[in-house]
Amino acid sequence: MGIVEFSKSLTTNLGVATDADGALDGEIELGSMGKAKKKMEELKPKVQALLAQLRPWSELGAISKPQTGDDVSARIFKNVHYFQANYIVVGAGLMIAYVLTSASALMIIGLLSIFWAWFLQKNEDENWQPVVMNIPLQAKQRLVIATFASVLLLLAFVGGLLLSALGLHGLVCTAHASFATKGLEAVPTTDADDLDVI
Secondary structure (H helix, E strand, O other): OOHHHHHHHHHHHHOEEEOOOOOEEEEEOOOHHHHHHHHHHHHHHHHHHHHHOOOOHHHHHOEOOOOOHHHHHHHHHHHHHHOHHHHHHHHHHHHHHHHHOOHHHHHHHHHHHHHHHHHHHHHOOOOOOOEEOOEEOOHHHHHHHHHHHHHHHHHHHHHHHHHHHHHHHHHHHHHHHHHEOHHHHHOOOOOHHHOOOO
8 A cells, every 4th residue: 555545545534624635625524522521612612601690608598588479470580680690500509409419310321432432433423324224324323323222221210310400400499599589689670571481
């Protein structure tokens, strides 16, 4: 094998785009791992924007007893809007704490992580053609099946845990929002009739 054939096979195996003469176009096709990294990079500014909206944690301590039922409703609406970034962080922390304290959740997440690390590499192999009921599966079909199976396993082993964490999160945030006073100062007063309900 000559140098030209070797470089053509190397660029083909690495997913580097070339023209008809074998010259590099400068574009690299991303495999599954590259696409996942690209999605994470796209998510980064959104997370940074959320963190920029965090209110000082000391503001969460400003509470007082609501006067009426209407006062509770108004407080919940205004405080959820004002403290939404803080509530999301609290919810994420609760989810992580629940998962870290459950051996079965850690085991299934660890096994799924190992599976996905292997699967994403294997799924890029053009020679890998698993057959299910005499039907060869394409890369996208394998990805859909693996995703569906992973979601089912997560729901089976971790679903109840996450739902209880979500319920506790909702309870804590609603209770805090009904007593907090800091959001009342920041959000302008609006009538419930003026709000657009989606």
